[in-house]
Amino acid sequence: MMDGDSAPSFSGLVSDKIQRRHRERAAMVYVRQSTVQQVERHQESTRLQYALVDRAFGFGWERAAIIVIDDDLGRSGASMEGRPGFQRLVAEVGLGHVRLVLGAEMSRLARSCRDWHQLLEICALFDTLIADSDGVYDAANYNDRLLLGLKGTMSEAELHILKARMLEGKRAKARRGELGMRLPMGYVRRLSGEVALDPDEQAQGTIRLVFDLFERFRTVGKVMRYLVDHDIRMPVRISSGPRKGELAWHRVNRVSLHNLFSNPTYAGAYVYGKRPTDPRRRKPGRPGTGRRSARVEDAEVFLPDRVPGYIGWEQYQRNQLQLRANRAAETGVARAGQALLSGLLVCGRCGLHMVAQYNNNGAYPRYACNRMTVDYAEPVCQTLKAAPLDALMMRLVLEALAPAALEASLLAAADLEREREAIEGHWRQRIERAGYEAERMRRQFDAVEPENRLVARTLERQWEQALAEQARLEAEHERVRRNQPAALSPAEVATVRELARDLPGIWSTATQEERQTIVRLLLERVLVEVVDSSEQVRVACHWHGGSRTSHQLIRPVARLDQLSTYTALVARVAELHRAGQSYPVIAETLNREGWRPAKRRDTFNGSMVHHLLHKAGVTAPRYRRRRPNLVRKPDEWTIAELARHIPMPAPTLYTWVQQGRLRSRVIPVGDRHFTLVHADDATITAVRTVRTTPVPWRRRPSPQTTSSTATIES
Ligand SMILES: [Zn+2]
Numbered sequence: 001m002m003d004g005d006s007a008p009s010f011s012g013l014v015s016d017k018i019q020r021r022h023r024e025r026a027a028m029v030y031v032r033q034s035t036v037q038q039v040e041r042h043q044e045s046t047r048l049q050y051a052l053v054d055r056a057f058g059f060g061w062e063r064a065a066i067i068v069i070d071d072d073l074g075r076s077g078a079s080m081e082g083r084p085g086f087q088r089l090v091a092e093v094g095l096g097h098v099r100l101v102l103g104a105e106m107s108r109l110a111r112s113c114r115d116w117h118q119l120l121e122i123c124a125l126f127d128t129l130i131a132d133s134d135g136v137y138d139a140a141n142y143n144d145r146l147l148l149g150l151k152g153t154m155s156e157a158e159l160h161i162l163k164a165r166m167l168e169g170k171r172a173k174a175r176r177g178e179l180g181m182r183l184p185m186g187y188v189r190r191l192s193g194e195v196a197l198d199p200d201e202q203a204q205g206t207i208r209l210v211f212d213l214f215e216r217f218r219t220v221g222k223v224m225r226y227l228v229d230h231d232i233r234m235p236v237r238i239s240s241g242p243r244k245g246e247l248a249w250h251r252v253n254r255v256s257l258h259n260l261f262s263n264p265t266y267a268g269a270y271v272y273g274k275r276p277t278d279p280r281r282r283k284p285g286r287p288g289t290g291r292r293s294a295r296v297e298d299a300e301v302f303l304p305d306r307v308p309g310y311i312g313w314e315q316y317q318r319n320q321l322q323l324r325a326n327r328a329a330e331t332g333v334a335r336a337g338q339a340l341l342s343g344l345l346v347c348g349r350c351g352l353h354m355v356a357q358y359n360n361n362g363a364y365p366r367y368a369c370n371r372m373t374v375d376y377a378e379p380v381c382q383t384l385k386a387a388p389l390d391a392l393m394m395r396l397v398l399e400a401l402a403p404a405a406l407e408a409s410l411l412a413a414a415d416l417e418r419e420r421e422a423i424e425g426h427w428r429q430r431i432e433r434a435g436y437e438a439e440r441m442r443r444q445f446d447a448v449e450p451e452n453r454l455v456a457r458t459l460e461r462q463w464e465q466a467l468a469e470q471a472r473l474e475a476e477h478e479r480v481r482r483n484q485p486a487a488l489s490p491a492e493v494a495t496v497r498e499l500a501r502d503l504p505g506i507w508s509t510a511t512q513e514e515r516q517t518i519v520r521l522l523l524e525r526v527l528v529e530v531v532d533s534s535e536q537v538r539v540a541c542h543w544h545g546g547s548r549t550s551h552q553l554i555r556p557v558a559r560l561d562q563l564s565t566y567t568a569l570v571a572r573v574a575e576l577h578r579a580g581q582s583y584p585v586i587a588e589t590l591n592r593e594g595w596r597p598a599k600r601r602d603t604f605n606g607s608m609v610h611h612l613l614h615k616a617g618v619t620a621p622r623y624r625r626r627r628p629n630l631v632r633k634p635d636e637w638t639i640a641e642l643a644r645h646i647p648m649p650a651p652t653l654y655t656w657v658q659q660g661r662l663r664s665r666v667i668p669v670g671d672r673h674f675t676l677v678h679a680d681d682a683t684i685t686a687v688r689t690v691r692t693t694p695v696p697w698r699r700r701p702s703p704q705t706t707s708s709t710a711t712i713e714s
Contacts, residue, residue, distance in 0.1 A: 006477060015136035017129060018059055022099040024471060027056040030089050030103045031070040052102045055131070059100065062468045067092075086115065093122050097475050102131045114271045116152035120145065174272035174301045181272065185236050185256075185598050186310065188245075195307040200247055202672050203235030210234075210260060211311050218322055219341050221374065227252045229378035254375045261323060265295045267316035268309030275298025338512045339365040340519060341526055348529025348538060350381050357383075367528070384537060388527065388555050389567050396551070397519055399506060404499045410493060427477045438466035530555070534564040535598070557598045560612060570616045571594055573609060579619060583609040584586040630667065636676040645682060648691055653677075662687075 051189070054064045069085045100124065123130055124139035130148065131137070137144040152175035173179040183189060185196050186207035195588060197202050209232070211224040227233075234256065254576035268615045296302060311319075316703035347354050354369045367389065369381035399405060422669045441463035448456050488496070507515065507535035527540040537553040540703050549688075560566060572595070576586045583606035591603045630638070641655065654675075657664045663678040679687070 001553070003146040015059075015131075017136050017138050017141075018100070021127075022129060023060050023065075024069050024467075025099040026065045026097055026475065027059070027061040027100040027102060028087070028089060028092060028098045029053055029068045030101060031068060042134045043549050052104065056100065056500060059136075061130075062099070062465075064472060084475045088124060089117055093119070093126055093128050095478065095661055096126050097478070098126075098128055100129045100131060102266075113152050113156045117149070120148055120152075120406075153587060154174070162394075171273075172298070173679060175305045176501050177301070177306050179272055181265075182239075183237075184260065184265055185234055186495070187265065187307070188237060196233060196246075197310070197574060198237070199233065199309050202249060206232060206235055207260075207266070207310055210257070211266070211315070214322075215260060215315075219325070219326055220254055220261065221377075222401045224252055224254055224257055251376065254568055258323070261319050263294060264316060265307060266310045267313045268305050269296065269313070269316075270302065270306035271296050285347050333451075338516070338582055339367065339386040339395055340388070340512070340516060341367065342516070344523055346525050347381055347528045348540070352381070354528070360422045382533075382557055384528070384530055388553060389537070389539070392539065392540075393519060393523075393526065394507075394515075396549070399465060399520055400522060401500055401503050402545070403497070403500045407497065410488075413488060420487070427473075431470065431477060434466065434470040438463065438470050441466045528553075531550065531564065533557075534562055545583060560598050561615075563598060565595070570612065570618075573612055574616070574618050577613055583607070583613075619630050630669070630674055630676065631675060634676070635680045636678055639675055639677060642677050642679055646687055646691070648687070 029050075031050065031052075046459055050068070053063075053066050053068060057063060089098075089101065093101065101119075120139045121297040122208055124145070127140065129138055137148055139145055139148060170179060179195075180189070183195065186203060188196055188198050190196055198207075210223060210227070213226055214220075217226065232252070234252050236248050236250045238244055238246050238248055241247070260266070274540050287507045322588040339358075343353070343357040345367055346547075347350070350372075352369055352370060352371045354367045355371075357366045357368050358372075365386040366383055366385050367564050368383035370383070370667075372378040373380050439460065445459040445463050447458065448459055452455065475568075497561065507518070510518070522543060524542040524544050526542070528535075529538045531538060535554050535557045538554050539553050541549045541551070543549070557563060560569070569590075572593075573586060576589055581589070587604040587606050587610045590609070594603070595604065597604055597608060637645070639654055641651055646653075653662075656662050657675060657677055662683070664675050665678075666673050668674075673707070
């Protein structure tokens with residue numbers, strides 16, 4: 001009888017183990033079905049378990065004192081973890097609220113022997129009886145305890161045998177390599193059951209291309225970008241529905257690419273079962289974590305060369321090393337100047353989490369909303385420099401923790417405490433009144449003549465009701481009190497005050513990690529939204545405890561036309577220009593009127609005004625410098641010319657020249673100097689190769705040149 005298909009027999013006399021003291025506290029009925037299917041199929045069984053309520057009533061408990069716990073319905077019973085119902089049962093017994101626990105087959109409900117023995121232990125300690133369809137047991141009684149322990153062991157053994165029987169057949173099949181696994185894209189299963197490469201040539205070609213791209217680029221992100229840029233989609237065989245088996249072309253994403261590179265099937269291997277895990281390393285609530293070994297060779301069944309492969313085993317292993325190294329490069333190193341808000345920041349435009357980016361070795365951290373970029377190679381949603389936002393947050397946090405602000409919070413806490421005292425008084429009165437009522441009933445019952453049985457019986461019932469009401473109120477009160485946060489003691493308040501006084505000092509000497517911790521203690525999340533990529537940033541802070549504040553931040557922008565005031569600025573400048581003012585005078589007027597230019601510069605000057613007028617199309621440029629006729633040797637270019645020809649950004653080229661990686665000479669013409677770069681065809685080819693070769697995860701000491709005459713030096 002696995003699921004209680006037949007009715008538990010509730011017949012029999014009320015056990016003499018049930019005493020009056022037991023009936024003074026609640027009886028708890030624990031109802032559980034192990035899986036959703038069982039809930040659907042065996043409603044009958046559930047109904048029977050509810051009949052346990054009637055049984056408790058038959059034992060003499062008041063209906064009001066019978067509590068049903070059924071929130072484990074539909075959960076698997078392998079362990080107490082993730083089963084709040086069973087935990088609540090144990091907790092209520094431990095608090096002494098319960099004197100009887102009922103279940104259809106109690107030992108089955110605990111499933112793991114550890115849970116079961118814990119319940120027994122605690123029931124014995126708190127004088128709580130256990131009842132199932134067979135009888136009533138007292139866990140403190142030696143014989144009963146032996147029986148209960150045996151029941152638990154038997155039920156666990158039964159479960160084990162059942163599981164083993166189900167799994168053994170599957171394992172044997174897997175060991176022969178015959179257990180059908182889910183095939184990744186690029187594979188099909190023939191009618192004979194044999195696994196084969198996808199017969200569709202385009203599908204096969206795409207998979208091969210993806211592996212080739214990884215050989216070339218060495219990162220998932222770059223492969224993904226390439227595929228998106230060239231609009232290449234992934235071949236997926238539809239696994240169910242009317243179109244089952246048909247080929248569909250899906251948009252590429254990071255996870256599926258990552259899975260593709262990690263899947264040993266592509267190297268021809270058959271793998272079944274989990275790799276060995278260590279429960280201590282498992283993250284709570286996340287099955288599948290805590291693996292002890294990263295090698296697929298350590299899986300339960302590993303059969304190399306079992307299916308046709310797209311790549312060789314060496315290439316597969318190389319890819320795994322690369323993926324691991326990439327991950328380490330992404331997350332491993334602690335950087336200087338870590339952004340204060342990493343992990344707290346939410347994009348105000350799309351609601352995704354923003355990440356901190358550390359370019360230039362962490363010199364200029366930025367916050368970026370790039371989840372869609374990382375996963376699907378879509379454009380970046382928004383990005384902004386970390387420093388101004390961090391500064392604002394720091395100011396807000398210090399303000400929130402300033403002594404004055406803290407006094408206000410302490411006052412509020414004191415108000416809360418007074419409110420709680422009032423409620424507490426209310427509870428005391430209710431319980432007192434219930435006690436008085438019970439006492440009154442007792443006196444009335446005592447006063448009645450014993451001959452007047454009818455009246456005596458009525459009075460006795462009323463007295464019992466009053467007692468039950470009193471017990472219920474006390475239990476309820478206990479529950480309410482337990483759920484309230486503890487108030488601060490005077491010593492704690494003093495510590496808080498002292499800390500608040502010292503905070504600016506603490507902040508200035510704290511490490512960045514400590515600051516991040518402080519910010520996280522106060523803030524739940526921070527929403528930012530750059531308004532139309534202008535200098536205006538909207539910031540909304542969600543503080544712990546529910547209060548929300550919004551702020552406006554001015555961030556530095558690179559160009560004047562990014563300013564939200566750009567149109568008004570141009571209009572004003574054009575107006576002043578039409579009035580015949582000179583550029584320096586216009587600049588002075590602007591500064592006086594409080595206009596601010598982009599970037600960090602504080603004031604306008606004449607040439608900025610001129611540039612602005614020219615860019616806005618109001619005036620023509622004042623002059624154009626003529627490039628003098630340079631006397632050149634063969635294969636000599638100016639930096640601008642060469643940058644256009646290669647092509648590459650002129651500043652990068654300039655840096656290379658400065659570093660001496662390209663041969664160059666400087667010729668003075670009047671008061672100006674011109675750099676001429678020597679670059680023959682071989683050099684240009686070499687530079688192009690260096691430019692198009694992706695940077696590997698570990699920086700190579702120098703770019704490889706392809707020609708002996710090339711003059712790129714590191
Ligand atoms: Zn976004």
